[in-house]
Amino acid sequence: MTPGAEGHGGVVVVGAGQAGVQVADSLREAGHDGPLTLVGDEPELPYQRPPLSKEYLAGKTSAGELCLRAERFYEDRGVRLFVGRRAVGIDRRLRTLTLDDDTVLPYGHLVLATGARPRSLPVPGSGLEGVVNLRTLADAQELRRRLDAVRDVVVIGAGFIGLEFAAACRAAGLSPVVLDIADQVMGRAVSAPTAAHFAEQHRLRGTRLLMGSAPAELVGRDGRVTGVRTADGVTIPADLVVTGIGVLPNTELATMAGLATDNGVVVDEYLATEDPHISAIGDCAAFPDPRGEGRIRLESVQNAADQARCLAARLTGAPRPYDALAWFWSYQGDLRLQIAGLSAGHDHTVVRGEEQAKGFSVYCFRASSLVAVESVNRPADHLTARRLLADGVPVTPEDVADPGFSPRTHLARTTDPERRALA
Missing domain, CATH: 3.50.50.60 (FAD/NAD(P)-binding domain)
Structure with a gap:
């Protein structure tokens, strides 16, 4: 105790x-x-x-x-x-x-x-009416109310929250603009193949993505936001600005x-x-x-x-070090992203699956060791990946690149009879 x-x-x-x-x-x-x-x-x-x-x-x-x-x-x-x-x-x-x-x-x-x-947006005009974070129930209630009345929505930050909100805007019949200073969506949280796929799919569904674009000022009239002026001098109309630049x-x-x-x-x-x-x-x-x-x-x-x-x-008297496997998810409209492990610092990826059809998984390696798996509309891959990573089952890039590779079969080939029975 x-x-x-x-x-x-x-x-x-x-x-x-x-x-x-x-x-x-x-x-x-x-x-x-x-x-x-x-x-x-x-x-x-x-x-x-x-x-x-x-x-x-x-x-x-x-x-x-x-x-x-x-x-x-x-x-x-x-x-x-x-x-x-x-x-x-x-x-x-x-x-x-x-x-x-x-x-x-x-x-x-x-x-x-x-x-x-939420991090505060460090630009002039961030205190204008119509500039909202999305962190609390009160924030979400306000945004739900505003979505019925606005026309031009700008989302600052192409992370999980920003892209999830963009998907919600599209479901409400709006065509949001998302801008981010980074070159790829979801920053360093995902691999390049996953980021490229999500960017393409958001664009195809009606989101305008402006990557490598920084907001310089929020402009307004009578205390209400009317637009976002970018660092290159372009003003994007906005009667609602949602900020999602981290916490x-x-x-x-x-x-x-x-x-x-x-x-x-x-x-x-x-x-x-x-x-x-x-x-x-x-x-x-x-x-x-x-x-x-x-x-x-x-x-x-x-x-x-x-x-x-x-x-x-x-x-309560049973101490143990914290060593749980990290896993995450983000649902962006009909795009389902599930991540097992931490991909930071990975140096090699292998993609499995049809990227444009039934989904795919990206296996992220560092020095030939599997560190994370990002699954898009592939929940079975995600569940197996969590077991592979949590149990430390060796998986190499060559294993995953083999045309006959199956994560479930690979897991079952370990010496645990219980795992073999699940294959």
């Missing part, structure tokens, strides 16, 4: 997103029966964020269906839930957390699951408490800060890369949930 987790004020979790709710759930599942408090700064019950830019904007999901847990979950599990409250200070000596209404919560162990916030980890609370931060709250392989009574998980945590590549910070449901489970195990 982590020192003090049962005593004083039990476990207090700051942040009621995926990581915060999961750690509360996992603590109860693992037998923690002490006080358990969850603090969220948004007024709603804790909810899922990924559907905001997909099903929710498309009108396929209601706000109520976004809830991570039903309201009775918190009462049934004995979780004291604060919503619409912001944590403003940590006293590490007294082991207390202060909220913005002067409530003071004692803790035996404090979990920082404070998430991340920043919410580390202010940790910094004020004197905890180390470096693109996130610095934690060790057990997700612990230098203070034995404080841990950090999810989008705000900078943790050692299990591949030995330094320190990383990941923004995904998988990472948030798996880190929460790992921390709950440590707090």
Whole structure:
């Protein structure tokens, strides 16, 4: 048991997103029966964020269906839930957390699951009416309302969120313009073959992509945005501008408490800060890369949930290093991208499948070792890739380039009889 987790004020979790709710759930599942408090700064019950830019904007999901847990979950599990409250200070000596209404919560162990916030667009005019981020339910509600009334939409940032929103615009009958300073869509998050395919498909479906183009100024009239002026002097009409240029980890609370931060709250392989009574998980945590590549910070449901489970195990007496395989997804209209592993630093790719028809997978290698697999409309490939990477099954570029290669068959050729039976 982590020192003090049962005593004083039990476990207090700051942040009621995926990581915060999961750690509360996992603590109860693992037998923690002490006080358990969850603090969220948004007024709603804790909810899922990924559907905001997909099903929710498309009108396929209601706000109520976004809830991570039903309201009775918190009462049934004995979780004291604060919503619409912001944590403003940590006293590490007294082991207390202060909220913005002067409530003071004692803790035996404090979990920082404070998430991340959108980067601000650093150009003149970014404060005009009609310039919106897409991070919270309130953002998505505003955008859903605006999509019924706007004509010209510009999306700044061709990352996952920007392209997902562009797909939602097309579903609403609009023809969005997406611009990004990078040369390829989704930046360095995907390989060149995957990026090229998505760029082509978005263009074919009616999105105007302006890559290598930077916004210099947002122009407006009577306080409302009317256009985006690019660095080369072109003005693109816009009565709605959505910015998606990345996020920043919410580390202010940790910094004020004197905890180390470096693109996130610095934690060790057990997700612990230098203070034995404080841990950090999810989008705000900078943790050692299990591949030995330094320190990383990941923004995904998988990472948030798996880190929460790992921390709950440590707090209930079963510590283990965090080494879960990273995986991600992005649904952009009828384009389904699923990624297993981390492709950063790859030096070779092999593509399997029909890129223009039923989908394909890109196998990313570094020094002939498989580091990631990007699957487009190939869910079976994705599930097998996760097992290949998680189990460390050797796969070479030559293996994948063989015309008869099947990831499922390759997995089954390992010595595990259970895997052979699944082939």
